[in-house]
Amino acid sequence: MPVIMYREAIRDALAEEMRRDPRVFVMGEDVAIYGGAYSATQGLLKEFGEERVRDTAISEMAITGAAVGAAMAGMRPVAEIMYVDFMTLAMDQFVNQAAKNRYMFGGKTTVPMVLRTEGGAGRCIAAHHSQSLEAWFVHAPGIFVVMPSTPYDAKGLLKTCIRDDNPILFIEHKMLYNNKGEVPGEEYLIPLGKAALRREGTDVTIVSYSRMALRAEEAAKQLAAEGISAEVIDLRTLKPLDIDCILESVKKTGRLVLASEAYKDGNFVCDVAMKVTESAFDDLDAPIERVCAANVPVPMSPVLEDEAIPRADKIVAAAKRTLGKA
Amino acid sequence: MGKVKEVKRKRAQAPAKDAGVSAEVKLGMLRRMMEIRAFEDKVFELLGRNILQGASHVYAGQEAVAVGACSAISDKDFITSTHRGHGHCLALGADLKLMMAELCGKATGYCKGRGGSMHIADVSKRNLGATGIVGGNIPVGTGAALACKMQGKGSVVLCFFGDGASNEGTFHESLNMAGKWRLPVVYVCENNLYGMSVAFSRACAVDDVCGRARGYNMPGTKVDGQKVLEVRAAVLEMVERARRGEGPALVECMTYRYRGHSRSDPRIYRTKEEEAYWHGRDPIKLFKADLLAEGVLTEKAFEALQGEVDQSLAAAEKFAIEDSPYPNPSELHDDVYVGWVEGPKGLVRLK
Numbered sequence: 001m002p003v004i005m006y007r008e009a010i011r012d013a014l015a016e017e018m019r020r021d022p023r024v025f026v027m028g029e030d031v032a033i034y035g036g037a038y039s040a041t042q043g044l045l046k047e048f049g050e051e052r053v054r055d056t057a058i059s060e061m062a063i064t065g066a067a068v069g070a071a072m073a074g075m076r077p078v079a080e081i082m083y084v085d086f087m088t089l090a091m092d093q094f095v096n097q098a099a100k101n102r103y104m105f106g107g108k109t110t111v112p113m114v115l116r117t118e119g120g121a122g123r124c125i126a127a128h129h130s131q132s133l134e135a136w137f138v139h140a141p142g143i144f145v146v147m148p149s150t151p152y153d154a155k156g157l158l159k160t161c162i163r164d165d166n167p168i169l170f171i172e173h174k175m176l177y178n179n180k181g182e183v184p185g186e187e188y189l190i191p192l193g194k195a196a197l198r199r200e201g202t203d204v205t206i207v208s209y210s211r212m213a214l215r216a217e218e219a220a221k222q223l224a225a226e227g228i229s230a231e232v233i234d235l236r237t238l239k240p241l242d243i244d245c246i247l248e249s250v251k252k253t254g255r256l257v258l259a260s261e262a263y264k265d266g267n268f269v270c271d272v273a274m275k276v277t278e279s280a281f282d283d284l285d286a287p288i289e290r291v292c293a294a295n296v297p298v299p300m301s302p303v304l305e306d307e308a309i310p311r312a313d314k315i316v317a318a319a320k321r322t323l324g325k326a
Numbered sequence: 327m328g329k330v331k332e333v334k335r336k337r338a339q340a341p342a343k344d345a346g347v348s349a350e351v352k353l354g355m356l357r358r359m360m361e362i363r364a365f366e367d368k369v370f371e372l373l374g375r376n377i378l379q380g381a382s383h384v385y386a387g388q389e390a391v392a393v394g395a396c397s398a399i400s401d402k403d404f405i406t407s408t409h410r411g412h413g414h415c416l417a418l419g420a421d422l423k424l425m426m427a428e429l430c431g432k433a434t435g436y437c438k439g440r441g442g443s444m445h446i447a448d449v450s451k452r453n454l455g456a457t458g459i460v461g462g463n464i465p466v467g468t469g470a471a472l473a474c475k476m477q478g479k480g481s482v483v484l485c486f487f488g489d490g491a492s493n494e495g496t497f498h499e500s501l502n503m504a505g506k507w508r509l510p511v512v513y514v515c516e517n518n519l520y521g522m523s524v525a526f527s528r529a530c531a532v533d534d535v536c537g538r539a540r541g542y543n544m545p546g547t548k549v550d551g552q553k554v555l556e557v558r559a560a561v562l563e564m565v566e567r568a569r570r571g572e573g574p575a576l577v578e579c580m581t582y583r584y585r586g587h588s589r590s591d592p593r594i595y596r597t598k599e600e601e602a603y604w605h606g607r608d609p610i611k612l613f614k615a616d617l618l619a620e621g622v623l624t625e626k627a628f629e630a631l632q633g634e635v636d637q638s639l640a641a642a643e644k645f646a647i648e649d650s651p652y653p654n655p656s657e658l659h660d661d662v663y664v665g666w667v668e669g670p671k672g673l674v675r676l677k
Binding site: 025051052054056057059060061062064065066067068069070071073074075092093096101102103104105106107108109110141142144164165166193239240241243244247275278279 | 437438447449450455457462464466468469470473474476477495496499500503507662663665671673674
């Protein structure tokens with residue numbers, strides 16, 4: 001199977017969908033000539049031209065709102081917001097218009113748009129370029145939130161999102177773009193709302209997504225060395241959420257650790273924990289543990305940034321606490 | 327600079343009445359304006375009697391803008407509306423009954439009672455909807471125009487908003503995008519002088535909205551928003567221009583809302599003299615006088631028309647209040663997503 005980078009997987013998904021469907025087009029800041037701040041749209045301008053690969057002004061409201069209007073008028077836009085931190089500028093258009101128009105208008109319209117963005121820490125670019133803001137969007141009815149961790153998932157999920165009739169926030173991770181992975185040459189799609197079981201285990205379940213899913217796997221390896229068998233679930237899509245996959249695992253292990261790169265307070269995983277207690281309280285043998293980012297603006301200094309964001313050793317420690325081995 | 331002045335001059339030279347409009351079309355426009363007025367007066371009355379719940383921002387006084395502008399487009403074009411959107415929806419041909427039912431939160435309404443006054447849409451007529459956010463639909467209208475351009479079928483978009491919205495960031499980002507990409511959109515600004523209580527002159531660094539078009543490489547023109555044919559002519563010229571691929575334009579229509587911003591508004595920020603002045607320039611009275619003078623209308627025919635409008639309104643009121651059921655609470659979660667619905671543990675895929 002061919003091995004490609006995460007950013008190539010994104011680009012290939014876009015190119016394939018643009019070849020398949022003339023309604024699909026790409027717009028955003030630096031997506032055309034530059035090929036995207038993280039090179040995920042490289043080569044698209046050459047193949048599809050200026051009409052379908054559009055460099056925009058630095059206007060997050062207009063980019064997002066124009067995607068809403070174009071989607072309602074029959075196109076399938078894939079708009080890019082360079083950093084998820086800039087979604088603050090696009091918030092109204094995405095959360096008030098994109099998310100709600102279908103419901104408010106009695107189900108008589110659809111808003112088939114994908115808003116691609118990227119988030120996460122790791123490059124020492126501090127508080128305005130390193131956040132994980134997915135919880136804000138999971139909170140809003142009417143939109144889906146997708147956060148792939150591998151090239152395979154990035155491609156299969158992005159293609160699915162482009163074909164879906166709902167507005168979707170597709171959040172990539174800045175530290176994953178150069179990661180390599182196997183991606184089939186032939187076409188495939190990954191359904192929304194299906195988690196990936198990355199590693200089977202019996203003692204504790206670790207649920208995560210995006211880059212933290214990779215750290216969860218790393219933690220599971222360390223735990224294995226200490227004789228602890230951890231099951232690792234990569235959610236892939238936060239909304240719709242594959243709650244059944246989590247419940248099934250918790251039924252087996254009785255212990256749950258939730259790992260996220262977002263701030264601890266109001267974290268999306270708090271909602272996952274609530275859902276698990278609602279449906280599987282009796283299956284739990286220990287309190288649920290969460291491993292999240294510190295409640296501080298992400299600092300620039302590498303030492304501080306590293307301290308703010310969950311590392312594998314913190315996930316290991318949390319897993320041990322659920323087993324009374326802290 | 328040049329473009330704004332040029333267009334203003336052209337408008338000033340154009341005849342006040344659009345010679346190309348047939349008597350039948352004119353009478354249809356008059357009727358629609360009368361229906362909007364009657365609808366809004368009824369809405370205000372029902373709000374006062376607490377029969378209508380929620381907020382309604384009524385359009386009375388501004389009828390010539392919606393009717394004049396919407397008469398300038400065809401059924402392949404789109405509009406986007408505002409929080410004061412009843413007039414736009416009706417001007418585009420919405421049914422009074424379904425409108426009133428929506429305002430009453432009934433299942434038979436345009437949006438199944440989910441949107442109400444502030445989110446009314448008639449997507450089948452290519453009205454992409456009203457919005458509760460000031461300036462919220464300016465990017466949406468711009469994006470619809472981008473779709474029109476890419477689809478190449480010659481469709482255009484009328485994007486309505488108020489003077490207040492022209493101070494929002496969405497206005498500036500969107501007009502820049504449309505100006506750069508030469509999108510087929512006509513921005514119709516309804517300048518009713520106030521953003522809730524604050525006069526445009528107290529809020530804005532410049533005197534008019536149309537002048538702002540200059541900064542975005544599109545013509546801006548100002549018209550008397552109480553004269554329906556003047557609105558129509560100005561918008562039509564810009565619609566045809568956009569349809570020819572010559573890009574976007576801004577038409578500022580000077581108008582006045584008779585009621586307060588909403589029902590609770592005591593209107594302490596404006597004078598009785600000012601209100602009297604604008605009532606003296608009532609868009610229905612002005613149009614009626616023109617049509618009487620032209621011989622297209624008689625007093626008797628006007629009375630008959632008023633009788634028909636009143637009857638339609640009474641029928642709409644009965645339909646909405648007496649004959650229409652509320653939505654079934656079991657339908658609460660319908661249509662949040664395509665293909666998925668909320669279940670006991672979260673979203674589940676529909677079979």
